[in-house]
Amino acid sequence: MLYSKIIRPILFNFPAETAHNITMSQLELLQQSSLGRLIIQSMGGPVASNPIKVMGLDFKHPVGLAAGLDKDAKAIRGLFQLGFSHIEVGTLTPRPQPGNEKPRLYRLKEDQALINRMGFNNEGSIAASKRLLKRDKSWGIVGGNIGRNKLTVNENAVDDYLLSMNHLRDVVDYFTINISSPNTPGLRDLQHEKALKRLLEAIYQENKSFNNPKPLTVKISPDLSKDEIQSISRLAVDCGFNGVIGTNTTIGRTGLKISDRTIEKMGNGGLSGRPLSKRSTDAVTWIKEAVKDSVAVIGVGGVFTAQDVLDKTNAGADLVQVYSGFVFNGPSMIHDIQRAWRK
């Protein structure tokens, strides 16, 4: 109520990235005191525990925050206070980078969607690991989503992933290998079979060499055919991975209410939110068909309501993540989803 009637209209008056920065800095500030945390929690509402074990990890319930919202792990305590069972930080690259030029984030209100070409703006995996050192494991599960720096060519991409894994190895609970962002030129080429096999095998070996290996997941694009999605999923299983995340944002622009002219003006970027719901649910179905029960399936894309969560879990998802839904529905999202389930 407070969010939809007062906070969202104020935030939506600002350009999308400014609104994002305001929200994150408020959360970062409030999370530091017990009063602040109480305020955050009261905005979220009570969230019930509904424990589930996935990839050997204990999740309080299936719904978490997708990568990209808290790239640098600055506000995880506050975000956990809103009830997410897990938070995927990142995408983190081994070296800090500014990302693409602004404006690079757009809100499509009538479509309940976002378009972004952020380009992995982040302070780097070392800075994030220092912040994550201070976290309390009881808050929830933290995933470390990693990618390559923009200036690293694909031939050397493996080195970037391994570097970030080493920076984050003691502070995250699982790793996500991001090969599906549309905003780092050439990154999606890593989804091609030969390159992918080399990458996933190297990551698996590195992880195995750690004292405390972490579950490994790979995040894939919705802009692939069913065959491609299924062969990547099978390859991930063959390479010893523990989960597949479907999906990242799409470069598609079909079925939008907003005018073609406005969309054209916004330019390139990944589309997320409501228009992605069906495509990502289809991807979950295909992934599940390919991996059966051998590894975890994590569904993400256009989740706004309890029904959207059910659509993903019915399609085979063990866990569900949200990003755009949280921007539109606000802090009470997890509570609202759980309340709808109880009805």
Ligand SMILES: Cc1cc2nc3c(=O)[nH]c(=O)nc-3n(C[C@H](O)[C@H](O)[C@H](O)COP(=O)(O)O)c2cc1C
């Ligand atoms: C502004 C923005 C930034 C994102 N950044 C990342 C990122 O850094 N790494 C990543 O794997 N996914 C990123 N994503 C994709 C989301 O994690 C998610 O896969 C996608 O938005 C679909 O979910 P949604 O429809 O709930 O937003 C980003 C999405 C948005 C909207």
